[in-house]
Amino acid sequence: MKSLANKRILLGVTGGIAAYKSAELLRRLREQGAEVQVVMTRAACEFITPLTMQALAGRPVCMELLDHDNETGMGHIELARWSDVILIAPATANFIARLAHGMADDLLSTLCLATDAPIMVAPAMNRQMWCNPATQANISTILQREINILGPGDGEQACGERGPGRMLEPGQLLQAVGAIFENAMLAGKHIIVTAGPTREAIDPVRYISNRSSGKMGYAIARAAVEAGAAVTLVTGPVALPVPEQVSSVKVNTAKEMHDAVLSSAGSADIFIAAAAVTDYRCQDVAEQKIKKTGQSLSLELERNPDVLAAVASLGTPPFTVGFAAETELLKDNAIRKLEDKGLDMIAANLVGDGLAFETDDNALEVFWPGGSLSLPTAPKEKLARQLIHTIARNYYEKHSNKAH
Ligand code: CTP
Numbered sequence: 130m131k132s133l134a135n136k137r138i139l140l141g142v143t144g145g146i147a148a149y150k151s152a153e154l155l156r157r158l159r160e161q162g163a164e165v166q167v168v169m170t171r172a173a174c175e176f177i178t179p180l181t182m183q184a185l186a187g188r189p190v191c192m193e194l195l196d197h198d199n200e201t202g203m204g205h206i207e208l209a210r211w212s213d214v215i216l217i218a219p220a221t222a223n224f225i226a227r228l229a230h231g232m233a234d235d236l237l238s239t240l241c242l243a244t245d246a247p248i249m250v251a252p253a254m255n256r257q258m259w260c261n262p263a264t265q266a267n268i269s270t271i272l273q274r275e276i277n278i279l280g281p282g283d284g285e286q287a288c289g290e291r292g293p294g295r296m297l298e299p300g301q302l303l304q305a306v307g308a309i310f311e312n313a314m315l316a317g318k319h320i321i322v323t324a325g326p327t328r329e330a331i332d333p334v335r336y337i338s339n340r341s342s343g344k345m346g347y348a349i350a351r352a353a354v355e356a357g358a359a360v361t362l363v364t365g366p367v368a369l370p371v372p373e374q375v376s377s378v379k380v381n382t383a384k385e386m387h388d389a390v391l392s393s394a395g396s397a398d399i400f401i402a403a404a405a406v407t408d409y410r411c412q413d414v415a416e417q418k419i420k421k422t423g424q425s426l427s428l429e430l431e432r433n434p435d436v437l438a439a440v441a442s443l444g445t446p447p448f449t450v451g452f453a454a455e456t457e458l459l460k461d462n463a464i465r466k467l468e469d470k471g472l473d474m475i476a477a478n479l480v481g482d483g484l485a486f487e488t489d490d491n492a493l494e495v496f497w498p499g500g501s502l503s504l505p506t507a508p509k510e511k512l513a514r515q516l517i518h519t520i521a522r523n524y525y526e527k528h529s530n531k532a533h
Contacts, residue, residue, distance in 0.1 A: 131162030132307045132518075138163045139208065139246075141217035141237045142182070143224040144172020146287040147253035147296035151218055152177060154299040155185045161303065166191065166208065168237045170224070194236040205236060209243035214309055217241075218279075219253030219296045222264050228276070229267035247309055249277040251302055256292030279305050314521045316357035321390055321397045321447070322350045323404035323436060325365035327383045331428065332415035339405045340486040343367030345452075346403030348513035350375045356517050358399075363389045365404055383407055383433035394440045397447040399524060402437040405454060405486075409433060441471045448524045453477040454486075463496050473497060474523060476516060497523055 142151045158165050167182045167190045179190040233239040280297035324346020328336040350362045351372040362377045371377040378389045383406045409430035441449045451472045453463040463477035474497040492506040
């Protein structure tokens with residue numbers, strides 16, 4: 130999956146020896162589907178040729194602020210508006226100083242002033258220069274303006290010294306760029322997540338329930354917060370702390386979960402049903418503890434409301450995502466649930482025999498009308514982020530909207 134598909138990245142290259150790594154960074158950004166416009170300072174051209182960068186970017190490199198040809202095509206203001214993110218790698222001490230002072234004496238510094246896109250800076254310099262109070266003061270100034278500082282790393286330097294000042298590796302920078310898009314992905318959206326098991330009383334001391342630990346649902350709630358959403362977690366009884374910034378509603382029974390979800394589902398943007406809801410409840414709950422009088426005991430059970438199906442059949446339902454916990458025929462059962470319940474998406478996983486319930490790892494097969502995605506075994510935290518990403522993409526596709 131290309132994590133940066135359709136993203137427009139302006140890659141600024143300034144004059145440091147680490148500029149040779151920018152070529153690899155550029156190649157990897159393109160590999161992930163990004164459109165990349167390279168802007169080089171004059172000094173950068175002493176370290177790596179614009180021709181190399183042009184060939185890798187598949188478009189000419191911009192260098193001059195007052196370039197007659199460019200200003201009639203994509204001028205500096207258009208370029209600033211075009212960018213989804215500006216990544217400056219490497220960023221020299223000199224460039225960071227100019228950024229801190231709001232200089233606009235070349236194309237790259239001007240773009241940084243003219244854009245409202247997030248700016249990410251990957252410093253690269255000799256350790257002494259990095260530690261110098263002047264550089265540190267400049268870093269602290271740009272940090273206050275919410276410019277993202279990536280690194281620098283610590284280690285062997287081109288000048289033969291060891292210490293902080295190495296530019297982060299292209300793979301690390303790539304991850305940071307990916308994260309910036311993920312973070313804003315669901316800003317302003319309200320997501321309801323159900324998690325954990327429900328419990329149906331048999332008598333005052335016994336209940337019917339299942340082995341759900343709630344870990345997957347809680348990880349999803351956390352990932353949704355990371356993606357900028359406002360999250361309501363409707364949770365059955367589990368032994369997990371409520372994640373930060375999540376508002377939680379604690380319930381016991383399926384009926385309580387149904388009522389809590391339905392009270393706000395109409396105004397939610399996305400509903401994710403990760404709970405293992407108990408399908409049946411006792412028709413009559415004994416008022417006193419049941420005594421063992423006979424050789425067998427029969428309990429009359431009745432169906433619980435289906436929370437997910439109820440949300441999906443609302444007049445204007447949120448984007449509705451179900452889970453399918455199966456012990457066999459994963460795909461068939463999942464697709465049947467997707468269709469029967471009228472869902473936008475379903476995430477299916479095998480359960481039982483050390484899989485899914487009460488474990489930290491899981492694997493998901495995700496289906497939606499016209500598509501599917503396999504998310505191989507990984508910690509639930511990681512899977513949750515991947516799932517949130519997939520949900521966001523499909524949500525925006527359905528609403529034919531741009532992520533932010
Ligand atoms: N679900 C729900 N309310 C119920 C039962 C299930 O909201 N009363 C949701 C679950 O949270 C899950 C999806 O429906 O997102 C599928 O749950 P699952 O237990 O796999 O399937 P069921 O619909 O209960 O069907 P079956 O038990 O026959 O497999």
